[in-house]
Amino acid sequence: MKFCVLSSDPLYKYFEKGEIKPRYWNPEEIFDEVCVFSFCEQDIEPAKVQQLVGGARLHIVPIGPPNPLKLYQQYRRVRQVVGNFKPDLIRVHNPWHAGVVGVRAARAAGVPVLLSLHTHYGARRRLERRFLLQLLRVFERYSIRRADQVLCVSHYLSDYARKMGAKSVEVIYNRVYTEQFANCFPKEKKRPLILSVGRLDPPKDQACLVRAIQGLDADLLLVGDGVNRSKLEKLVEQLGLEGQVNFAGAVPHGDIQDYYARADLFAIATHYEGFCIPVLEAMAAGLPVVVSATEPLPEVLGGTGKVAELTPEGFHQAFAELLGKPQETALLSKAARKRAEGLDGALMEAREAALYQSLIKGGKQ
Incomplete structure (x- = not known):
């Protein structure tokens, strides 16, 4: 099986922060190939972050930094790669640029899409009163409402997801072994x-x-x-x-x-x-x-x-x-x-793998 990911950060940032975690994007080794779209001009060598996908073959596709003026251009690039790669599932890591681009590309390709929430953007807006954060609320609603599944890393975030119109919400804690x-x-x-x-x-x-x-x-x-x-x-x-x-x-x-x-x-x-x-x-x-x-x-x-x-x-x-x-x-x-x-990571990993397989099975029916 094949898996596409639109990451929040370029992979070199995960590497610099020491956050390369085993099978992060390949729970229980269910995928044979993983393609990661990275919001930067040039990213890290795949071998340095191979642990993220376990034994799967890793492809990294830079699509340029987040830029509202280039969203359509980035969407077309993702759509093209998705069409050739033919993934069984797409995951987007935030409801902003990654969400809009990934959800739309998944819809166009007829591939199930999972959106994962790691931050309460409503709480962030209350503390950081920046105009851009208010504008991005439109992106959030678009992405969250159109994702086939929203994966939240806490019950606290699940309330926010439902408020934003998510049609299906699952809570799986981050993995700590x-x-x-x-x-x-x-x-x-x-x-x-x-x-x-x-x-x-x-x-x-x-x-x-x-x-x-x-x-x-x-x-x-x-x-x-x-x-x-x-x-x-x-x-x-x-x-x-x-x-x-x-x-x-x-x-x-x-x-x-x-x-x-x-x-x-x-x-x-x-x-x-x-x-x-x-x-x-x-x-x-x-x-x-x-x-x-x-x-x-x-x-x-x-x-x-x-x-x-x-x-x-x-x-x-x-x-x-x-x-x-x-x-x-x-x-x-x-x-x-x-x-x-x-709450062991092995239990969370098994739940995540089962969720992926359920979405893939549902997408093929």
């Missing part, structure tokens, strides 16, 4: 370590965590990179926390478990999310987790950690409580690991 984090046991050390993993970009609020660490006998390690790094480094210097807050930069996905193994607590502060994979990774590592009261983080946590007010004071209090109550911390760790096992 607990086996990767099976040996994350805490190490003996002088001071507790609080870990936060995530890009140093909006909507994340690592500054909240930096301020929250003040006055605590604990260190903070920030894993990730992004446009806010220099601002965060200046904040650390201003607060005199150079010996307490450290930056690890971007870490390849295959090495991330080593950082969870060093930590005693995990924390993330963010203004909006679609899922937040690091929360589930921390749970798989058996770490007590503190998240901001931002959906869908409490949904993912499922009552196995602490939900804090999105303020330095709120996180400081949560940190102090967990660091001062080792018995409660141990119970939360056990509960988090158990919930993560119930």
Whole structure:
């Protein structure tokens, strides 16, 4: 079988961020060939990102950067390749440029199309009041309403999808394989370590965590990179926390478990999310987790950690409580690991493969 994907980001960005995950676009190896349309002029060599499609043959087709003025031109290019490639299924990774181009091309070719939602665009509009985001609402409605299936990575997003007119919605969490984090046991050390993993970009609020660490006998390690790094480094210097807050930069996905193994607590502060994979990774590592009261983080946590007010004071209090109550911390760790096992990546992968096969079967009837 053959599969086409319209990705949100060029594949070289996945590679640079260390986010090359096994079989991401080929669950349970159900496809023999995968063609990825990339919104850039030139993308990475297929061999460097082969893991994304497992054992399938990978084709990468750059179609130029997202540009509303070139949508029709990009559609024609995708339509041409789809006509020659003859996929059994098309997946688009957002309801904007990828959605409009991919959904229309799929309709023209008579191929079933799945649209995956990873962000709550309504929440983003409320926080980022940019005119372009308001205009893109038209793209969202067009794509979501015309997709044969909308795949959401949280129940929180499924409500948004239905509000936008989705005719069929399925919720499958992002894949985190607990086996990767099976040996994350805490190490003996002088001071507790609080870990936060995530890009140093909006909507994340690592500054909240930096301020929250003040006055605590604990260190903070920030894993990730992004446009806010220099601002965060200046904040650390201003607060005199150079010996307490450290930056690890971007870490390849295959090495991330080593950082969870060093930590005693995990924390993330963010203004909006679609899922937040690091929360589930921390749970798989058996770490007590503190998240901001931002959906869908409490949904993912499922009552196995602490939900804090999105303020330095709120996180400081949560940190102090967990660091001062080792018995409660141990119970939360056990509960988090158990919930993560119930959401294991292998289970999500099987559900995703079954969904694909159902769509393909329905498209051939």
